[in-house]
Amino acid sequence: MSGMVVSFSAVNSSLSSLKMCQTYISTGMEIVTNVALDLTETEGDLDDVNTLEQMMLEYAAIDREVNHFIQAVEQVTNQIRHEDPEKISELKALVQEKFTGLQNTAQDSDLRRNEKYIQFKENLQEARKQGGLQPPEGNEKENENEMDDDIAVTQSQRNTICPITQLEMVSPMKNKKCNHSYDEQAILGLIKSRHNQRKKARCPVVGCDNADIKQSDLVPDTTLKRVIEGRKKQGSSRLTM
Ligand SMILES: [Zn+2]
Incomplete structure (x- = not known):
């Protein structure tokens, strides 16, 4: 016992x-x-x-x-x-x-x-709602607003740039596993060339630990596609998401 x-x-x-x-x-x-x-x-x-x-x-x-x-x-x-x-x-x-x-x-x-x-x-x-509706307050207001605009522009540009080609994406595909997006041709080319070398295709986004991208993980990124098309229509004006 x-x-x-x-x-x-x-x-x-x-x-x-x-x-x-x-x-x-x-x-x-x-x-x-x-x-x-x-x-x-x-x-x-x-x-x-x-x-x-x-x-x-x-x-x-x-x-x-x-x-x-x-x-x-x-x-x-x-x-x-x-x-x-x-x-x-x-x-x-x-x-x-x-x-x-x-x-x-x-x-x-x-x-x-x-x-x-x-x-x-x-x-x-909640944070996004507040960020979108309330301009920053206080004595740094103007400075902050300018900075916000700068960040917003580089931000929206970066998001539509393919991490492989560094060019604006034409047909963005989202990886369901890690949520990163790439241009369709570029990612399919990358997967193919890695697989030809009998290696796995690692996600090219810095800091991403997805070491094995499969074609079946990719789905059209319709949100990003809309953003890109919207920007084309608006010319270079600031994007609102
Ligand atoms: Zn990734």
């Missing part, structure tokens, strides 16, 4: 370190949210904000995984404690089985219901 007591206390201490791990995840998500808010408020790079959103979803996935493991351990230990004390020897296998079951039935869409992810989206939406 003493062996069993030892096992349960080991389980309890692992559970409390996992719960500690969750507080780190939660802190990480708060930091990412703050960085994204700063970027949005300063009209930073939209790609960076998208990368941060991906990070939030990755955090949400880790958090869910930890939750599933805790759930599996709690259910299995309760069951053993109350129903089948002799099954303690199978504890690990039973937990693994339960955990795998929970992971397998989980949906990607559930990650978007993560509380911190929802907060992230709401905060960003």
